[in-house]
Amino acid sequence: MKNNKDVKLISIPSFASRINNYVLSIIIIGVTALICAPLSNAQSYHVVSFILLFVVSFMATFMRMGPVLLASTVSALVWNYFFIPPHYTFHIDKAEDILMFGMFFIIAMLNGVLTTRIRRQERLAREREERTNALFQLTKELSKASGIEDVQAVAIEDIKNHFSFDAFFILQDGNNMLHSSGKSQNEKKFTQNEYDIAGWVFKHSQNAGKYTNIHSSVDYTFYPLRGARINPGVLAIKTDEQFQGDKQLFWNTYLTQISNALERGFLGELAQKARFLDESDKLYKTLFNSVSHELRIPVATILGSVDTLLTSPHAGNVQTALYNEIFTASLRLNRLIENLLNMSRLESGRISVRLDWYDVNDLVNKVTEDLKDEIKPFNLLVSFPEDMPLVKIDFGLMEQVLYNLLFNSCEHAPVSSNIRLNGYHENDELVLQILDRGPGFSKEAIKNVFKKFFRVEGSKTGGLGLGLFIVKGFVEAHKGLITVENREDGGAKFTIRIPSLSPEIKNLQNEY
Amino acid sequence: MDEIETILIIDDELQIRRLLEITLSANGYKIIHAENGKNGLLYAATHHPSLIILDLGLPDMNGQDVLKKLREWFNKPVIVLSVRSSEEDIIAALDNDYLTKPFRSGELLARIRAAIRSGDKKNDAPVLEFGTLSIDMINHIARKNNEILKLTSTEFSLLCLLAKNQGRVLTHKYILKEVWGYGYIEQTQYLRVFVAQLRKKIEDNPSKPALLITESGIGYRFGE
Numbered sequence: 001m002k003n004n005k006d007v008k009l010i011s012i013p014s015f016a017s018r019i020n021n022y023v024l025s026i027i028i029i030g031v032t033a034l035i036c037a038p039l040s041n042a043q044s045y046h047v048v049s050f051i052l053l054f055v056v057s058f059m060a061t062f063m064r065m066g067p068v069l070l071a072s073t074v075s076a077l078v079w080n081y082f083f084i085p086p087h088y089t090f091h092i093d094k095a096e097d098i099l100m101f102g103m104f105f106i107i108a109m110l111n112g113v114l115t116t117r118i119r120r121q122e123r124l125a126r127e128r129e130e131r132t133n134a135l136f137q138l139t140k141e142l143s144k145a146s147g148i149e150d151v152q153a154v155a156i157e158d159i160k161n162h163f164s165f166d167a168f169f170i171l172q173d174g175n176n177m178l179h180s181s182g183k184s185q186n187e188k189k190f191t192q193n194e195y196d197i198a199g200w201v202f203k204h205s206q207n208a209g210k211y212t213n214i215h216s217s218v219d220y221t222f223y224p225l226r227g228a229r230i231n232p233g234v235l236a237i238k239t240d241e242q243f244q245g246d247k248q249l250f251w252n253t254y255l256t257q258i259s260n261a262l263e264r265g266f267l268g269e270l271a272q273k274a275r276f277l278d279e280s281d282k283l284y285k286t287l288f289n290s291v292s293h294e295l296r297i298p299v300a301t302i303l304g305s306v307d308t309l310l311t312s313p314h315a316g317n318v319q320t321a322l323y324n325e326i327f328t329a330s331l332r333l334n335r336l337i338e339n340l341l342n343m344s345r346l347e348s349g350r351i352s353v354r355l356d357w358y359d360v361n362d363l364v365n366k367v368t369e370d371l372k373d374e375i376k377p378f379n380l381l382v383s384f385p386e387d388m389p390l391v392k393i394d395f396g397l398m399e400q401v402l403y404n405l406l407f408n409s410c411e412h413a414p415v416s417s418n419i420r421l422n423g424y425h426e427n428d429e430l431v432l433q434i435l436d437r438g439p440g441f442s443k444e445a446i447k448n449v450f451k452k453f454f455r456v457e458g459s460k461t462g463g464l465g466l467g468l469f470i471v472k473g474f475v476e477a478h479k480g481l482i483t484v485e486n487r488e489d490g491g492a493k494f495t496i497r498i499p500s501l502s503p504e505i506k507n508l509q510n511e512y
Numbered sequence: 513m514d515e516i517e518t519i520l521i522i523d524d525e526l527q528i529r530r531l532l533e534i535t536l537s538a539n540g541y542k543i544i545h546a547e548n549g550k551n552g553l554l555y556a557a558t559h560h561p562s563l564i565i566l567d568l569g570l571p572d573m574n575g576q577d578v579l580k581k582l583r584e585w586f587n588k589p590v591i592v593l594s595v596r597s598s599e600e601d602i603i604a605a606l607d608n609d610y611l612t613k614p615f616r617s618g619e620l621l622a623r624i625r626a627a628i629r630s631g632d633k634k635n636d637a638p639v640l641e642f643g644t645l646s647i648d649m650i651n652h653i654a655r656k657n658n659e660i661l662k663l664t665s666t667e668f669s670l671l672c673l674l675a676k677n678q679g680r681v682l683t684h685k686y687i688l689k690e691v692w693g694y695g696y697i698e699q700t701q702y703l704r705v706f707v708a709q710l711r712k713k714i715e716d717n718p719s720k721p722a723l724l725i726t727e728s729g730i731g732y733r734f735g736e
Contacts, residue, residue, distance in 0.1 A: 289569075293569065296613065296614070297525050297528065297613075300528065300613045300614035301525075301527040301528060301531050303614040304528075304531045304532075304614060304615065304616075304617055305531055305534075307616050307617045307618070308531075308534065308535045308538070308617045311617065311618060312538070334614060356700050357700045357704050358704060359704050359707070359708055361708070361718075361719050362726040362728065363728075365719075365720065365726065366726065366728045382719070384719075390701050390704050390705060395728050396728075399728065503701035503705070
């Protein structure tokens with residue numbers, strides 16, 4: 001393969017082959033001199049110089065600078081010793097021969113030096129071209145690859161071809177976390193230590209492992225794959241030589257290309273996921289809306305009709321009593337539907353909290369107005385401090401919370417007992433407490449009251465056991481906390497804590 | 513109210529339409545109904561209703577678009593109906609009255625009466641009287657039990673705005689825009705604080721307000 005040839009060209013020749021080249025150059029000169037021995041007479045020794053020059057030039061085309069210089073020196077000396085009269089001495093008689101010898105020496109040297117320099121430049125140019133080509137190939141193949149898996153396969157194949165070593169990917173999971181069981185294309189199992197190093201590399205965006213200053217004792221070198229928006233992960237390679245100079249630069253460029261391709265893959269996956277979520281969200285909303293519509297409209301019709309009947313002056317006592325029953329039953333059905341729909345919203349995780357500033361009094365007034373018939377038999381005591389600040393809540397959700405809690409108390413507390421609703425603001429938290437004189441909860445029940453469909457055993461009231469489940473869900477949607485305890489002197493006490501800073505209102509006091 | 517008022521109901525639910533028709537006819541209104549937005553817009557133009565009851569969930573058009581189109585030329589009151597817990601709808605209602613399903617028929621009738629009356633004439637008399645509260649628009653003085661109330665200028669503007677539109681729901685945004693200006697349109701906390709202050713001064717029982725009534729999630733209404 002042509003790529004393997006390239007690797008050999010770049011590699012530095014071993015010590016032995018360097019020595020061999022020197023010996024070879026001396027042998028070649030020696031052999032040439034022997035062949036030329038018949039020309040050692042006074043008439044043709046000049047020809048020998050040309051032959052030797054030719055041989056040195058020829059050697060320069062395939063040998064390195066050192067052997068060529070040695071060859072040119074040796075050939076000059078050989079020519080002097082064996083061919084320039086007087087023979088077998090380094091002495092030169094004629095002035096023109098001294099000149100000839102000097103020129104021979106210089107020309108041989110120049111020849112050798114220039115030829116090897118041209119060769120080196122040619123080699124560098126070829127190497128550069130090879131690299132450009134390799135990068136071009138890589139880019140082309142990466143652009144064809146679709147998806148992260150594909151990109152990894154292409155990159156591993158290409159690295160193998162161009163650098164002759166194995167590469168392994170350890171990619172993040174999409175949440176910027178690197179796992180030991182991450183998706184690496186060739187299912188390489190690293191040791192825990194190596195994964196730890198990979199994790200470090202990912203976190204710090206720095207090389208580590210073999211040939212680096214950090215964790216250099218392991219067999220692999222770990223390179224971070226950096227992207228503009230997402231860092232795809234880490235690349236581990238196992239190589240026997242360290243990158244140098246140009247090659248290091250080339251490798252870095254190579255890595256950048258792979259990182260970019262992987263990042264594109266990740267972004268593509270993200271976009272796809274977002275599209276998918278969007279679609280399923282739309283589907284859920286459509287379904288939810290039509291189901292809730294279908295459930296609510298008949299109840300609204302019943303409620304509205306009975307309400308009109310109740311206000312009509314023609315109804316007799318029996319009719320009015322029956323209308324009242326229908327009205328109460330449809331209210332109960334309405335509550336049930338609302339709770340079921342709310343449970344569905346909670347379960348699907350699609351509760352969106354819309355926070356705004358509200359006066360707690362408004363919240364309490366709204367709920368007590370809605371529950372006025374239920375509350376009538378009780379003594380509701382509402383207490384808020386005079387300087388209660390505004391609170392940041394989702395009115396609709398908190399309305400449900402308070403409604404369900406108060407409704408619960410009304411269901412369980414004995415008639416004409418006190419139901420207390422306390423509220424205050426403390427440590428940037430809104431605190432709401434609902435206290436009743438009902439039976440409270442047994443030890444077993446108190447652990448489960450907030451669970452879905454949980455109903456206290458033997459409780460006289462109906463219901464699905466969804467009320468408190470929804471209360472907890474909505475309070476938690478506010479990043480709040482709800483607790484329940486039995487009061488020492490009987491009854492239950494619910495406490496809600498919801499984070500809520502005091503509103504920033506400027507220049508309020510000095511306005512007149 | 514000598515002449516019979518016509519009310520246009522735009523709702524896709526047959527049962528709700530019939531319920532409204534029965535309830536409202538019994539109270540002396542003439543009813544026309546449309547089952548979709550397209551017909552609703554058509555009938556609004558051809559029958560000149562005194563009031564429109566518009567359900568926001570329509571099959572053919574977005575209810576909010578119907579409202580927008582309607583408002584290009586229709587200057588009589590509109591009462592928007594919507595199911596609970598979809599607050600986006602509420603915001604769309606902006607200058608219109610608003611009622612959530614299920615609603616009490618008594619409540620609906622009261623809203624209709626208030627809306628038609630305020631459509632006839634706004635409360636623009638120089639002095640408005642509400643039980644023991646009187647507001648003198650010209651001299652910028654409000655009295656409670658014949659005692660002059662100490663109101664800041666913002667409190668007074670707020671009181672006037674709500675009192676002039678007695679019975680109608682004014683949305684948070686609308687009030688903030690009118691009293692504080694465009695820059696404050698999202699600053700609900702100002703409105704809440706001022707309403708709370710105002711209640712302490714004008715209400716008989718500030719924690720059970722009878723004049724400054726909160727319409728949760730929508731705005732405020734001046735009670736009757």
